[in-house]
Amino acid sequence: MKIGQVSKKTDLPVQTIRYYETQNLIKSAGRTEGNFRVYDSKVIDQLEFIKHCRHLDLSLSDIKRINELRDNPNAVCEEVNELINDQVKLVKIKMKELRHLKTQLEALTNSCSNNQKVGDCGIIKSLQECDC
Amino acid sequence: MKIGQVSKKTDLPVQTIRYYETQNLIKSAGRTEGNFRVYDSKVIDQLEFIKHCRHLDLSLSDIKRINELRDNPNAVCEEVNELINDQVKLVKIKMKELRHLKTQLEALTNSCSNNQKVGDCGIIKSLQECDC
DNA sequence: TTAATATCTATAGCCACTATAGAGTCAAGA
DNA sequence: TCTTGACTCTATAGTGGCTATAGATATTAA
Structure with a gap:
C-alpha cells in the first residue's frame, strides 16, 4: 500500500502521515525501488490510534509515550492513567478560562448599542479600563 | 522611559514589547543616541489595552483592527461589535469541544482499574476502538 | 509516447510569543 | 579612569502540529 491509499483509508493528509513518521510516531515505512513508501495494513490501526488520541487532544509526545508502553505489555498501567488524568485536569482548566472569557465578552457586547x-x-x- | 521600565510598568516581557512593535501594534519608539528605544507614558495605556484584549484572547490582527477604528472616532461601532461577537462564537465552539473531550477522557479513566x-x-x- | 497523477525531499508559514547568541551602551563604584 | 554589571540592541531559532509550496522524480492510463 502506498501513502495515498493509507491517506484515504485513515482520512489523514499524506503530509500528516509523513510528519508522524518524522516524529517517530510510526515506524519508517519500507520503500519501493522508486523510493515510494510502502505500508502494510498494520499502519492503519496505528494511525487510527493516533487519530483517536489526537481527538482527545493528547500531545504527540504523550501519544509516543503511550505507544512505548503499549509495546511493553508488562509495564504498569498507572502511567497511562496519569497521562489521561493530567489531560482531564488541563481540559478543566481550559474550560474554566473559557467560561471566564465568555462572561467578559458577553458583558462587552452588552455595553454596545450598535451603530454608534x-x-x-x-x-x-x-x-x-481594566477590570481584571 | 526605556523599554525595561515600560516592561516593569506593564508587566510585559521586554521581548513582547519589541514583538508588538514589529507587528505594528505600537508605533516604533524614538531612539537615544545609543539606539535604545525611548517611550513616553502613552505607550503604557496602549500596552494595557493590548493586554486587556489578549486577555480576551483576541488575535493580534483583531487588536490591530480595533486600534485602527479607535484612531478614527467617526467610524461606526458595528465592526467592533462583530469582532467581539465572533469571538464569543469561537469561545462557545471551543467550550463545546472541551465538554465533549472531558466526557470522553473521564470515561477513559473509569475504564482503568489501576496497577493492572x-x-x-x-x-x-x-x-x-474508535467511538467517534 | 505523452499527459496526468502520485510521490519524493526540503523548506517556509501559521500564531504569539520565548529563548539564545553575540555585540554594543550606560551608570555606579573603586 | 577603569571596570563591572545591568541593560539594551539585532538577528535568529524554537515551540506544536500541522499545512502549503516548489521543484524533482516515478508511475500509470490513454
Whole structure:
C-alpha cells in the first residue's frame, strides 16, 4: 500500500502521515525501488490510534509515550492513567478560562448599542479600563 | 522611559514589547543616541489595552483592527461589535469541544482499574476502538 | 509516447510569543 | 579612569502540529 491509499483509508493528509513518521510516531515505512513508501495494513490501526488520541487532544509526545508502553505489555498501567488524568485536569482548566472569557465578552457586547460612533463605543471604553 | 521600565510598568516581557512593535501594534519608539528605544507614558495605556484584549484572547490582527477604528472616532461601532461577537462564537465552539473531550477522557479513566498491566489496560483498549 | 497523477525531499508559514547568541551602551563604584 | 554589571540592541531559532509550496522524480492510463 502506498501513502495515498493509507491517506484515504485513515482520512489523514499524506503530509500528516509523513510528519508522524518524522516524529517517530510510526515506524519508517519500507520503500519501493522508486523510493515510494510502502505500508502494510498494520499502519492503519496505528494511525487510527493516533487519530483517536489526537481527538482527545493528547500531545504527540504523550501519544509516543503511550505507544512505548503499549509495546511493553508488562509495564504498569498507572502511567497511562496519569497521562489521561493530567489531560482531564488541563481540559478543566481550559474550560474554566473559557467560561471566564465568555462572561467578559458577553458583558462587552452588552455595553454596545450598535451603530454608534467608535468614539462613543461602550466596548472600546470597556477595553480601555481594566477590570481584571 | 526605556523599554525595561515600560516592561516593569506593564508587566510585559521586554521581548513582547519589541514583538508588538514589529507587528505594528505600537508605533516604533524614538531612539537615544545609543539606539535604545525611548517611550513616553502613552505607550503604557496602549500596552494595557493590548493586554486587556489578549486577555480576551483576541488575535493580534483583531487588536490591530480595533486600534485602527479607535484612531478614527467617526467610524461606526458595528465592526467592533462583530469582532467581539465572533469571538464569543469561537469561545462557545471551543467550550463545546472541551465538554465533549472531558466526557470522553473521564470515561477513559473509569475504564482503568489501576496497577493492572498495560496489556490489560482498559484505557488502551478503549483508545484502540474508535467511538467517534 | 505523452499527459496526468502520485510521490519524493526540503523548506517556509501559521500564531504569539520565548529563548539564545553575540555585540554594543550606560551608570555606579573603586 | 577603569571596570563591572545591568541593560539594551539585532538577528535568529524554537515551540506544536500541522499545512502549503516548489521543484524533482516515478508511475500509470490513454
